[in-house]
Amino acid sequence: MELNLLTLCYLIASITFILGLKMLSNPATARKGNLVAAAGMTIAIAGTIFLYEQDGEKLHNYAWIFGGLAIGGIIGTLAARKVKMTAMPEMVSLFNGMGGACAALISLVEFNHLSKQLAANEVEISAVQPTVLIIVLGLLIGSVSFAGSMVAWGKLNGRVKDFSFTGQNILNLLILLVAIVAGVILVLNPGQPLLLYAILGLALIYGVMFVMPIGGADMPVVISLLNSFTGVAAACGGFLYDNKVMLTGGILVGAAGTLLTILMCKAMNRSLQNVLIGSFGGHKTAAVAGGKQQGAYKEISLSDAAMVMSYANKVMVVPGYGLAVAQAQHVCHELEKILEEKGVEVKYAIHPVAGRMPGHMNVLLAEADVSYDKLMEMEHANDEFKTCDVVLILGANDVVNPAAKNDPASPIYGMPILEVELAKTVIVNKRSMKPGYAGIENDLFFQPKTSMLFGDAKKVLQDLCAEVKTV
Amino acid sequence: MENVLNWITANQQIIYIVVLMIFVGIEVIGRVPSVLHTPLMSGANAIHGVVIIGAIIVMGKAETDNYLALVLGFLAVILGTLNVVGGFVVTDRMLEMFKKKK
Numbered sequence: 381m382e383l384n385l386l387t388l389c390y391l392i393a394s395i396t397f398i399l400g401l402k403m404l405s406n407p408a409t410a411r412k413g414n415l416v417a418a419a420g421m422t423i424a425i426a427g428t429i430f431l432y433e434q435d436g437e438k439l440h441n442y443a444w445i446f447g448g449l450a451i452g453g454i455i456g457t458l459a460a461r462k463v464k465m466t467a468m469p470e471m472v473s474l475f476n477g478m479g480g481a482c483a484a485l486i487s488l489v490e491f492n493h494l495s496k497q498l499a500a501n502e503v504e505i506s507a508v509q510p511t512v513l514i515i516v517l518g519l520l521i522g523s524v525s526f527a528g529s530m531v532a533w534g535k536l537n538g539r540v541k542d543f544s545f546t547g548q549n550i551l552n553l554l555i556l557l558v559a560i561v562a563g564v565i566l567v568l569n570p571g572q573p574l575l576l577y578a579i580l581g582l583a584l585i586y587g588v589m590f591v592m593p594i595g596g597a598d599m600p601v602v603i604s605l606l607n608s609f610t611g612v613a614a615a616c617g618g619f620l621y622d623n624k625v626m627l628t629g630g631i632l633v634g635a636a637g638t639l640l641t642i643l644m645c646k647a648m649n650r651s652l653q654n655v656l657i658g659s660f661g662g663h664k665t666a667a668v669a670g671g672k673q674q675g676a677y678k679e680i681s682l683s684d685a686a687m688v689m690s691y692a693n694k695v696m697v698v699p700g701y702g703l704a705v706a707q708a709q710h711v712c713h714e715l716e717k718i719l720e721e722k723g724v725e726v727k728y729a730i731h732p733v734a735g736r737m738p739g740h741m742n743v744l745l746a747e748a749d750v751s752y753d754k755l756m757e758m759e760h761a762n763d764e765f766k767t768c769d770v771v772l773i774l775g776a777n778d779v780v781n782p783a784a785k786n787d788p789a790s791p792i793y794g795m796p797i798l799e800v801e802l803a804k805t806v807i808v809n810k811r812s813m814k815p816g817y818a819g820i821e822n823d824l825f826f827q828p829k830t831s832m833l834f835g836d837a838k839k840v841l842q843d844l845c846a847e848v849k850t851v
Numbered sequence: 852m853e854n855v856l857n858w859i860t861a862n863q864q865i866i867y868i869v870v871l872m873i874f875v876g877i878e879v880i881g882r883v884p885s886v887l888h889t890p891l892m893s894g895a896n897a898i899h900g901v902v903i904i905g906a907i908i909v910m911g912k913a914e915t916d917n918y919l920a921l922v923l924g925f926l927a928v929i930l931g932t933l934n935v936v937g938g939f940v941v942t943d944r945m946l947e948m949f950k951k952k953k
Binding site: 391400402404406407410418421439440442445448453456459460461465471472475476479488489490499510600603604611612615617618619620624625626628629630631632730732740741742743746842851 | 893
């Protein structure tokens with residue numbers, strides 16, 4: 381009876397996971413979808429604690445289990461509640477790493493258990509080989525996911541710098557290969573616990589090396605990929621315990637995560653291979669940029685910029701990573717309100733990959749209470765630019781680079797961009813003339829209708845607010 | 852060859868689940884708008900926290916004198932819980948930002 385009840389719990393949880401993911405992919409139902417999946421998860425966890433039994437034996441060590449749940453729950457809630465909106469991606473990466481580590485630990489304990497049984501001759505080698513295979517897979521994937529996520533986390537909060545050397549890809553492949561060979565040997569001959577630790581070590585090194593050379597701006601794609609890895613590692617646990625909910629949840633995330641990774645790459649008009657091996661920021665692009673002669677750009681003073689904007693009918697703001705770094709979303713909203721009081725229509729043009737991850741700008745501006753109706757997706761914004769008097773670009777660069785449209789030699793050629801040059805005036809706020817993440821020059825800055833307004837986005841916006849008020 | 856076929860027959864239920872779930876996973880998120888990429892990633896991240904169930908089983912089965920299993924299992928439960936709880940809370944916070952302001 382109790383076991384049947386547990387089966388029902390797992391069935392319900394599996395259904396909520398599928399429903400939750402489905403609802404999460406639609407803006408109207410997304411929030412409810414997350415809660416549905418969370419409810420399913422709670423049912424599955426509670427069911428496991430109270431109803432699970434193996435060979436007629438219930439679980440014990442309740443104090444440990446509840447202690448762990450309490451500690452993890454409290455830290456998790458606090459961390460997730462306290463984290464700043466701009467730091468969300470690294471938080472996701474951190475939690476993803478925890479899941480990977482959890483899967484790896486399960487493998488370690490299960491192998492330890494297994495080798496004791498083997499040593500005591502309780503089981504046949506041939507009978508445990510499939511189990512060993514799954515343990516090795518769970519350990520390998522879980523550890524790679526853990527180490528990779530930690531590096532991605534460090535990169536996003538600036539603690540880890542990009543690092544690459546020639547032949548790194550080949551070395552990485554070699555490490556992975558050695559780990560796999562060690563895994564095969566262990567499966568054929570399970571009586572060697574040392575090999576398991578070797579695999580653990582190699583997998584951790586591989587995880588670090590795999591993420592190390594990938595640029596900080598590509599971290600969301602990497603996190604999404606590692607996310608699907610952890611899904612597969614969780615599914616290994618499902619095989620191990622013949623546990624259907626771990627299996628469905630894990631595989632579901634593995635598949636959805638892989639597709640999501642590809643979709644994210646598509647939004648940036650790049651291939652996954654391009655992201656992982658990374659042709660961006662390399663020497664080739666620098667050479668292309670260096671070879672081209674650029675004209676002169678002109679600067680605009682704060683008061684002039686304030687004047688132009690105050691007398692405009694319609695201002696379109698294009699936020700980018702610079703806005704996020706400067707934490708300028710609140711001041712930006714402030715400026716929007718001041719301008720609206722003067723009868724200026726203000727809207728925001730959001731490029732799908734503006735910032736460090738898709739949706740980054742929406743989240744950021746929403747935090748500053750900018751109305752959802754004011755945020756325009758790229759297609760609609762592009763229709764409206766020609767009716768705009770002023771476009772104010774805040775720390776965005778590659779997403780407004782016309783080279784993506786008209787320079788086939790450019791590494792970002794083909795990426796859809798915000799066509800800001802259709803507007804009458806373009807004001808660009810940047811910290812310096814340094815090129816953006818893609819490492820290429822932006823012709824937009826040298827066009828006659830463009831003026832530069834240098835400085836930290838937050839500082840500039842504060843000064844702009846003050847200036848606009850006095851106009 | 853025969854071994855492989857036997858294995859497939861013996862585990863056909865699980866194999867069916869895996870194959871079907873791969874298609875379901877791809878199908879359900881196929882049309883996600885790019886604004887929702889990040890929350891969806893975060894939501895999926897929370898869902899693979901289901902690995903916590905494995906951690907609970909490991910912990911609950913550990914003999915009371917096997918300290919390695921106890922400590923590692925305990926750690927696994929904490930990390931798994933972090934993944935689940937943190938994942939769902941972060942996703943909720945992200946999505947909270949998307950609601951229409953009146």
